[in-house]
Amino acid sequence: MTDENTQAQQTEADKRQNPLGMHDILPDMHEYFTYIKKVVRHRARQAGYKRITTPILEFTDVFQRGIGDATDIVGKEMYTFTDRNERSLTMKPESTAGVVRAYIQHGMKEWPQPVQLYYIEPHFRYDKPQKGRYRQFWQIGLEIIGESDPALDAQVIDLANRINQDLGIAHLFTIQINNIGCPKCRGKYKQDLVNFYIGKERSLCEDCQNRLHKNPLRLLDCKQEDCQILAQLAPKFDQYRCPECKEFHTKLKDYLTELKIEFVENPKLVRGLDYYTGTVFEVWDKTQGAQNAIGGGGRYDGLAELMGGLPTPGVGYAAGIERIIANMKKENVRVPSKDDIHIFVAQLGDDAKKKCLTLLNDLRERGVKAVGALGKGSMKAQLRLADKFKVPYTLILGITEVREGVIIIRNMAKGQQRTVPHDTVIEEVIKLIGDDKLDKYSPGEVLY
Numbered sequence: 001m002t003d004e005n006t007q008a009q010q011t012e013a014d015k016r017q018n019p020l021g022m023h024d025i026l027p028d029m030h031e032y033f034t035y036i037k038k039v040v041r042h043r044a045r046q047a048g049y050k051r052i053t054t055p056i057l058e059f060t061d062v063f064q065r066g067i068g069d070a071t072d073i074v075g076k077e078m079y080t081f082t083d084r085n086e087r088s089l090t091m092k093p094e095s096t097a098g099v100v101r102a103y104i105q106h107g108m109k110e111w112p113q114p115v116q117l118y119y120i121e122p123h124f125r126y127d128k129p130q131k132g133r134y135r136q137f138w139q140i141g142l143e144i145i146g147e148s149d150p151a152l153d154a155q156v157i158d159l160a161n162r163i164n165q166d167l168g169i170a171h172l173f174t175i176q177i178n179n180i181g182c183p184k185c186r187g188k189y190k191q192d193l194v195n196f197y198i199g200k201e202r203s204l205c206e207d208c209q210n211r212l213h214k215n216p217l218r219l220l221d222c223k224q225e226d227c228q229i230l231a232q233l234a235p236k237f238d239q240y241r242c243p244e245c246k247e248f249h250t251k252l253k254d255y256l257t258e259l260k261i262e263f264v265e266n267p268k269l270v271r272g273l274d275y276y277t278g279t280v281f282e283v284w285d286k287t288q289g290a291q292n293a294i295g296g297g298g299r300y301d302g303l304a305e306l307m308g309g310l311p312t313p314g315v316g317y318a319a320g321i322e323r324i325i326a327n328m329k330k331e332n333v334r335v336p337s338k339d340d341i342h343i344f345v346a347q348l349g350d351d352a353k354k355k356c357l358t359l360l361n362d363l364r365e366r367g368v369k370a371v372g373a374l375g376k377g378s379m380k381a382q383l384r385l386a387d388k389f390k391v392p393y394t395l396i397l398g399i400t401e402v403r404e405g406v407i408i409i410r411n412m413a414k415g416q417q418r419t420v421p422h423d424t425v426i427e428e429v430i431k432l433i434g435d436d437k438l439d440k441y442s443p444g445e446v447l448y
């Protein structure tokens with residue numbers, strides 16, 4: 001059944017669910033998101049990257065020029081619509097084109113070069129939804145714009161690898177690298193590739209027949225068996241690489257070796273986007289290869305010009321957050337949950353409820369994560385609720401306790417309780433939880 005049919009069969013009731021391929025990020029998945037963002041922010045900051053957020057909507061032109069009409073992304077996968085002013089807008093299917101648009105627009109060439117930017121953003125592609133693939137998906141990404149040097153490519157790959165190490169999944173992947181040449185050497189190769197396939201069109205899948213004259217490099221990484229057999233026989237790029245591209249690639253490999261990064265040379269790796277030049281790389285699953293890649297990137301020295309800017313080299317990397325999480329879960333990588341509640345406050349009576357409001361605030365101010373049952377439930381119902389929150393301690397404030405100026409601390413696991421004076425309860429609670437477990441909040445110093 002095609003996806004279109006599935007959509008058509010959605011009943012009115014189904015439409016109360018999220019659209020196909022879009023997904024809610026529920027609190028347990030956010031624990032992973034929070035952790036991944038923390039790792040990326042930390043590693044990017046250490047290496048001098050600054051964060052950028054480009055809008056979700058760009059003029060369609062940004063992607064048509066940059067990514068190219070002949071790619072699957074632009075050809076079939078973009079969410080494009082005309083706005084109320086008859087302008088064609090597209091929900092970003094990736095971020096590099098938008099980041100380069102921003103670089104040109106804001107005159108970042110006047111900033112110290114190269115400009116290093118990172119992002120953590122949602123993207124949208126009308127792709128066939130399948131396991132691990134979504135139509136709204138999140139990516140982390142790194143871009144170094146304004147300089148061309150194999151040492152920069154090596155550093156991007158190193159940082160990508162380091163992030164995967166921090167996330168506990170690097171050992172599942174190999175780093176596949178290739179150099180797809182500059183317009184000079186690639187032009188000649190493309191021509192010879194087309195010539196090789198001419199007369200063999202009938203052996204190609206429909207997609208490849210369409211791609212042959214628009215984007216012949218893509219024929220090399222088609223997954224169809226017949227296309228793969230032909231790709232084996234097709235001319236190899238190695239013999240076409242010009243001396244400059246050869247030297248660039250050799251240096252990149254030297255630097256990766258210097259950085260002790262294992263990589264696999266893959267002459268068939270081309271990547272689907274028109275804007276890549278020179279270095280391309282992908283992070284492949286060790287057992288499933290490209291099928292389960294979590295990320296990839298490469299050099300895009302021609303992109304700024306395609307978008308109407310001055311020639312500006314760049315190199316970048318992007319990885320899918322949902323796929324990273326799937327792999328972390330597969331490896332049983334646990335992330336610290338900061339959502340656990342320390343204290344539940346149960347109360348009975350109007351006076352107790354009032355005292356409770358202040359008590360909750362005072363606890364939170366000291367870093368104690370506290371919730372209270374402020375509804376009208378019985379004491380028994382409130383304690384049942386405390387159990388559901390899996391809190392280690394509950395504070396109980398009833399009519400008697402308010403009158404006597406005390407409060408009960410209940411150890412939920414042991415079922416034991418003791419009474420302490422109301423004005424010492426916060427110190428008692430902090431002692432029980434442990435100073436290092438508190439969720440202290442410090443917004444940092446504001447400078448004027």
Ligand SMILES: [Zn+2]
Nearest residue numbers: 182185242245
């Ligand atoms: Zn070249």
Ligand SMILES: [Zn+2]
Nearest residue numbers: 205208222227
């Ligand atoms: Zn094919």
